[in-house]
Amino acid sequence: MTKEFTIFSLALKNLKRKPLRTGILIVAIGLLVSVLVFALSFVRRVDSSIRITSDRLGSDLLIVPTGSRGAAEDVLLENKVKTFYMDKGIIDRVKNIKGIDRLTYQTYLVTITGVCCDVPETIVVAFNQDTDFVIKPWLTKKLGRELKKGEAIVGSESAFNIRLGLTEVDSVLFGNIFKMVGVLDKTGTGLDNAIFIDDKNIDDILQKGKADIKPGQISVIFAKVQKGYDPYEVAGNIEDSIIEADTVARKDIGKSLINTLRDINRIFSVTVMLASILSIFLVWAVFSAIANERSKEVGIMRAIGAKENHVVRIFFLEVFVIGSIGSILGIVSGTALSFLLSKSFIILKNLSNDLSIAERIFIGILSLLAGTGICIVGALSPIQRIKKLEPLLAIKEE
Amino acid sequence: MSQIEIIDILKIYTIGDLNIRAVDNVSMKIEKGEFLSVVGHSGSGKTTLISIMGGIIRPTTGRVLFEGIDISSLNDEKLSEYRNEKIGFMFQFASLLPILTAKENVLLPRIFSPKGKSKNGKEAEEYLDMVGIGEKINAYPSQLSGGQQRRVAIARALMNDPQVILADEPTGDLDEETEAEIMELFKRLNKEKKVTFIFITHNLDLARQAQKQIRMTHGVIKEI
Helix, strand or coil, rough: CCCCCCCHHHHHHHHHHHHHHHHHHHHHHHHHHHHHHHHHHHHHHHHHHHHHHHHHHCEEEEEECCCCHHHHHHHHHHHCCCCCEEECCCCHHHHHHEEEEEEEEEEECCCCCCCEECCCCCCEEEEEECCCCCCCHHHHHHCCCCCCCEEEEEEEEHHHHCCCCCEEEEEEECEEEEEEEEECCHHHHHHHHEEEEEEHHHHHHHHHHHCCCCCEEEEEEEEEEEECCCCHHHHHHHHHHHHCCEEEEEEHHHHHHHHHHHHHHHHHHHHHCCCHHHHCCCCCCHHHHHHHHCCCHHHHHHHHHHHHHHHHHHHHHHHHHHEEEEEEEEHHHHHHHHHHCCCHHHHHHHHCCCCCCCHHHHHHHHHHHHHHHHHHHHHHHHHHHHCCHHHHHHHHCC | CCCCEEEEEEEEEEEEEEEEEEEEEEEEEEEECEEEEEEECCCCHHHHHHHHHCCCCCCCEEEEEEECCEECCCCHHHHHHHHCCCCEEECCCCCCCCCCCHHHHHHHHHHHCCCCCCCCCCHHHHHHCCCHCCCCCCCCCCHHCCCHHHHHHHHHCCCCCCCEEEECCCCCCCCHHHHHHHHHHHHHHHHHHHHHHEEEECHHHHHCCCCCCEEEEEEEEEEE
């Protein structure tokens, strides 16, 4: 059967008539979409990491030593290896604050290869299994029981870092031998890079004297607020009555990071906006030239029966093909770029939560619409002009 | 009822402050199957007149009736359909799209036709055969001689089985031999397909071959 000749085939032939020009337009749109995909992936990844972390920690308030808000966020959001300590007695003082429902605490220790431990530098989280509500859900899911003294379980990323894909191996932590009993599922928080032990091991660790911690110190208290109480009000009361402690409400986790991001966002926005304007201008200039070049052809087509909407369809199909091919190339290169450059951006490197497939698809669709839309906006005025051409004048034009 | 009836057509072009009466209150009737030539000096209004008949331009005043229907009052959509279905155009130059093959150029009016008409090219091949260049269906205009390009343009004009073919100097830049061949083709099509032919020419010998001849001067029509 002979292939049908359609308006779409005519549009494709038009695009093939000047392959270099068509290629340049596709590459320009591709570059724009690539920047857009990279920017959206970057911002979205940081944003969703913060959101997931604050949700998964399961507490309304974090109570940390005064001046350690940033360090706590660094550990919880960005996998940074930092320690900060406050007196354990603060737990009882927090308990007495009106509106506190329940709380638990964690102590962060840092391993140093060859000095105290046989694992690379990482955070060891000692947590209280009797009160815990942060780690326990993951532990129950994976191990099905509590950790015993002398046992440790590693976070999903930490398992990779310390080559502990295998369980039931012994490791030396702060001069004590720990049996690694498993690997936790990915939580999407900075704690994925940590090793978890029961708080009862702290005494043994202190006895060996290989950890930089003093007796009676803890790092962070996670608190749940009673129903009907405003977490911000409770946080204010804690800070007013306990001078040695700072608080971070769930909604404020990552606020300093978000503030930093705001500037990066602005840079991305300006870059994308300028690139969009440039692309619109480029498409406009190219399609204005095309409209001039083809005015006689359009006149002939109109004379042999093409309606205004036929002319519009031919040009829009060309614009659509350029826009969609450019956008698809941009989506592929932008996604590849975000993977490659994620190792160059410290902020991304330290975030444990990656974008989900659904989020990547969303960014892809958004970028496809943006790339194609920009092409259409750029070509709109030349197309409007050419569809209104007087056929006889266009045909007679030399 | 005449196939085409022109009633008091006036077409004024405004250039700056100047009003040019390209066609000046012309009235005439054309019957189905006529073979008509239009002669006249450059600027005498020949092209404007046949463009008004073909619905490419609208008259300033007056009416053009095609089989009793006033095409001057049709909207752009209906007027395009009229040009596509009732009229076949040939211009002063071959007017082929350079990116399309001969067959695709012939098929071009078909892609603007209402749905239902075949666009697969079999008919286009038949028309190209009919005008004598059946072996060149896949050639691009740049690969065809001037005469061959005219033949493709004729095949394209015939593609949608028009009732009238309007040709503006269809043999303008052709050698005498090709010119004669094209004229023979016109006459054959006029006879076999009963298509009305209206063609503009500067060549009085060619004009005389028509059944009816019209001379235009300063926008006014004079039958010879």
